Amino acid sequence: MGLELVSLDEFKAYKKITKDEDDPKLTIMIRSASELAKTYCRRSFVDYVDTDKVEYFDGDSLETLFLGEFPVISVSEVAVAPDGVTYTALTADEDYFIDYSVDAIRTADNLPFTIGSYPSFKSVKVTYRAGYSEVPEDVKIAVMDLVEYYRQEEYTPRKAFQDSSIENLGFREGGKASLPAHIKRVFEMYKAF
DSSP states (O other), X not given: OXXXXXXXXXXXXXXTOOOOTTHHHHHHHHHHHHHHHHHHHXXXXXXTSSSOEEEEEOGGGOSEEEOSSXXXXXXXXXXXXXXXXXXXXXXXXXXXXXXXXTTEEEETTSSOSSSSOSSOTTOEEEEEEESOSSOOHHHHHHHHHHHXXXXXXXXXXXXXXXXXXXXOGGGEETTEEOOOHHHHHHHHHHOOO
């Protein structure tokens, strides 16, 4: 598990909660909603800002490596292992360059990172840092709304009351459970492809 995208204090301030009795439950919900957001968006947002992320690529046919975390802050090493075992560091701005506009590493000569290497599996290793030092405000709001969605049990397709029931029509999209539209819209803007 990585870092939460919102804090308990932020959520309580957002929802104007002053009591502490539900703090343990809310902490679990915040952690879960943060992980759901990261899984949905296929990125961590904050986990690798101060910690190195290491990714491996099959480099025999790639001249551009699109990194899994973004925006890229820094790249500390790009290394190749043509034999699949021993990595040799490449030189920045000579062997490769960082394309911050698309959060990618590109070879300087537009040829694949490793040519004819055997095996090519994990023949390129990139060590870098990426993400946001501060979670974007719209992501925070979406995560807090997601916590509230679960806190209020709005995921329930039908709620029964004394003599009536409420059908939650927004719950299903094409017959499948879905996130509320306003939360999904924000997550889609940050989703990695």
